[in-house]
Amino acid sequence: EAGVTQSPTHLIKTRGQQATLxxxxxxxxxxxxxxxxxxxxGLQFLLWYDEGEERNRxxxxxxxxxxxFPNYSSELNVNAxxxxxxxxxxxxxxxxxxxxxxxxxGPGTRLLVL
Amino acid sequence: xxxxSQHNHHVILSEAASLELGCNYSYxxxxxxxxxxxxxxxxxxxxxxxxxxxxxVKGIKGFEAEFxxxxxxxxxxxxxxxxxDTAEYFCxxxxxxxxxxxxxxxxxxxxxxx
Numbered sequence: 001e002a003g004v005t006q007s008p009t010h011l012i013k014t015r016g017q018q019a020t021l022x023x024x025x026x027x028x029x030x031x032x033x034x035x036x037x038x039x040x041x042g043l044q045f046l047l048w049y050d051e052g053e054e055r056n057r058x059x060x061x062x063x064x065x066x067x068x069f070p071n072y073s074s075e076l077n078v079n080a081x082x083x084x085x086x087x088x089x090x091x092x093x094x095x096x097x098x099x100x101x102x103x104x105x106g107p108g109t110r111l112l113v114l
Numbered sequence: 115x116x117x118x119s120q121h122n123h124h125v126i127l128s129e130a131a132s133l134e135l136g137c138n139y140s141y142x143x144x145x146x147x148x149x150x151x152x153x154x155x156x157x158x159x160x161x162x163x164x165x166x167x168x169x170x171v172k173g174i175k176g177f178e179a180e181f182x183x184x185x186x187x188x189x190x191x192x193x194x195x196x197x198x199d200t201a202e203y204f205c206x207x208x209x210x211x212x213x214x215x216x217x218x219x220x221x222x223x224x225x226x227x228x
Contacts, residue, residue, distance in 0.1 A: 033215065043204065043218040056215055090158065092216075099213040100146065100165045105158040 002027065004093050004106035012112045013081050021076040021109045025093030031055075032074040033094070033103055034066060038087035046089075049074055081113045116141045118207050120219035127195050128227050135190040135222050137205030144210030147188040149179055152221075153201040161203075164188065165210070175199070197228045 034046040045058040049068035092103035162173025
């Protein structure tokens, strides 16, 4: 069974540009989560999508946004990039087993903002 | 707000030594608890999880964790570590009656000397 996949693996942008990161969940999973793993800040929750709807967002500015497509894949968009957005962005998927869900993580997209 | 604390930032052990990594969380309700591991160059993988029932949970690769509700703790243990256990270990929590976003600890880097 294929795991969570993310693209691209690496992304280099300059300040002010926009970045788009993509995630394909495990087959059968309907929930997608996005996390940011920045140096020194650990793993921080960004966004949660389930059945095409945004269910929750973390403490990030509105320039972090995303969406979930009918096939449950997801996109994370970061507008007006800032240097501190440089981080590993992790996507996780789960099968929405009510409250007993387990999140499985992809390899991440490493974003570097110059 | 929920938080997760991992007391040890970097642990260095020799092969065959016993391991215990601490994890405490601050949330008074029911919780789901997880340990993830990130081997060098690899993505986050689930080691073990606790939803309810027996507070002693066994995971992959000989790891186990004990949930002590009165201490708000979920410490990870392994009786005898191997060089291949060198990795970063993350404790994570979400609300037992909601699931959803994971709150991660800062991670513990484990180095095992051969």
